[in-house]
Amino acid sequence: MAVMDGSVTISQGAYITIIASCYRFANPGIFKNDWAEVQGALYGRNEGGLVHVQDAIPLAHLSHIAVQMQDADYVALSAIEERMASKGMFQVGWYHSHPDIKLMLSLEDVRTQAGLQKPNPLAIALVFNHVLLMDRNDDPGLKAFRLDDPSTIEIKYHEVPFEVAGADGRFFAEARALLANVQRSFSGASAVNGILGRVEKAIKDITTEAAGLKEHLATLSRQGDPAAVAEARAKHLQRIEAEFEKKERSLRVQLDLLDHLELVERQSFSGRIEDVKGKWAEFERSFRGNMK
Numbered sequence: 001m002a003v004m005d006g007s008v009t010i011s012q013g014a015y016i017t018i019i020a021s022c023y024r025f026a027n028p029g030i031f032k033n034d035w036a037e038v039q040g041a042l043y044g045r046n047e048g049g050l051v052h053v054q055d056a057i058p059l060a061h062l063s064h065i066a067v068q069m070q071d072a073d074y075v076a077l078s079a080i081e082e083r084m085a086s087k088g089m090f091q092v093g094w095y096h097s098h099p100d101i102k103l104m105l106s107l108e109d110v111r112t113q114a115g116l117q118k119p120n121p122l123a124i125a126l127v128f129n130h131v132l133l134m135d136r137n138d139d140p141g142l143k144a145f146r147l148d149d150p151s152t153i154e155i156k157y158h159e160v161p162f163e164v165a166g167a168d169g170r171f172f173a174e175a176r177a178l179l180a181n182v183q184r185s186f187s188g189a190s191a192v193n194g195i196l197g198r199v200e201k202a203i204k205d206i207t208t209e210a211a212g213l214k215e216h217l218a219t220l221s222r223q224g225d226p227a228a229v230a231e232a233r234a235k236h237l238q239r240i241e242a243e244f245e246k247k248e249r250s251l252r253v254q255l256d257l258l259d260h261l262e263l264v265e266r267q268s269f270s271g272r273i274e275d276v277k278g279k280w281a282e283f284e285r286s287f288r289g290n291m292k
């Protein structure tokens with residue numbers, strides 16, 4: 001298929017971050033009145049007339065229509081810009097969500113887009129409505145727009161063709177499955193503390209249980225019945241191991257969701273996330289070592 005001039009390719013990773021960050025604040029687990037719009041920045045490259053969106057950075061969510069940036073966001077954003085520039089990427093556009101709202105640009109959106117499109121005529125605005133993705137198998141829930149003329153404030157814009165690179169029906173099915181995990185474990189502003197707390201609790205619970213088993217086996221051993229010790233050991237170890245594996249799967253999925261944090265969260269939680277991830281990796285290693 002010939003790619004039209006000015007069209008847009010979105011990497012699968014950027015698409016996943018866009019939909020996860022938006023769904024986090026508007027999903028069936030949240031009262032519709034409390035749904036918040038999410039806004040983020042898109043990074044990548046222009047190549048000829050084409051735009052490659054390679055990365056998406058969620059910026060902020062707000063429950064009223066205009067999504068606005070705070071001062072702290074701009075400070076954090078300049079650090080991101082530097083990191084992106086070192087990888088040869090710059091801001092190629094922005095995205096925001098219209099939860100269960102038509103995919104279009106409001107007057108406010110047109111102003112934001114004009115600010116980006118004046119210096120970069122290929123800049124794009126992506127708008128996402130999760131309801132379209134969740135309801136229809138073949139709909140990514142996104143539209144891409146450009147203003148007809150960024151130098152006027154008239155609301156005149158057009159749709160731009162785009163594709164999510166290499167995405168097929170299976171990719172979108174997996175994307176919907178990921179959003180189910182977002183609703184379960186990553187919903188709302190308290191989600192980060194929730195995930196980190198669950199990892200810490202899992203480490204504590206399994207450690208406590210393993211210590212209890214050790215004590216129980218020591219008692220049996222003192223009673224001088226080696227067969228009973230071996231039997232109890234085999235039985236309980238199997239149970240603890242099964243529990244560990246179940247938690248490991250679930251926590252792995254939850255920790256991966258932390259890749260889609262908003263800008264200021266990335267800064268304020270980065271130390272604690274590294275710390276908890278390190279503790280979990282260490283715990284996994286030592287648990288597997290002990291099970292051998």
Ligand SMILES: [Zn+2]
Binds near residue numbers: 104
């Ligand atoms: Zn809008």
